[in-house]
Amino acid sequence: DQQVKQNSPSLSVQEGRISILNCDYTNSMFDYFLWYKKYPAEGPTFLISISSIKDKNEDGRFTVFLNKSAKHLSLHIVPSQPGDSAVYFCAASEDYNTDKLIFGTGTRLQVFP
């Protein structure tokens, strides 16, 4: 049972444009959501997070939106840069104070010039 789903395995975006990565979840107990970026031969790197009491969190070029009623979150990157090309994972946990994470399967983002 995949509790966190990323239905788009890949996304290709032109440099300067907006990248939108989507994530759906099924467990209504999830309380905290995170996005990670992963380059080849490296571990996942934390990007941005959002707790269930908010519907938006912004950090520089990265914004995460949470729609609890739809059990959906999205990551917006604007403007996209070639260095953003990586695999992006959505993750969730049932408790803001625990780091036991349930990950999605990832979306490979390619930003081309």
Next chain:
Amino acid sequence: DAGVTQSPTHLIKTRGQQVTLRCSPKSGHDTVSWYQQALGQGPQFIFQYYEEEERQRGNFPDRFSGHQFPNYSSELNVNALLLGDSALYLCASSRELAGGYEQYFGPGTRLTVT
């Protein structure tokens, strides 16, 4: 600060053998979690160690066991290896902060079972 380090980087084992993977946490971190990432999948939580005890466990069989040492470093042991155990094994270290936690992942150990 070297961050989270893992050894070895790559490992090839035969079905039925046993393997030990090692993780050194980031300085100041006291909690270590292990994840298994199969090809094309997201990381799956195996277990977490805090104060030298297993604090949480994911849906993995008893063939997967671990240990945390007084210096917070950790080992992941897998017995009776199966072909399906081939994966990238990620270690993450963390510490609690006010209102949350800080977590960093290591680069992983690539295990191939033949």
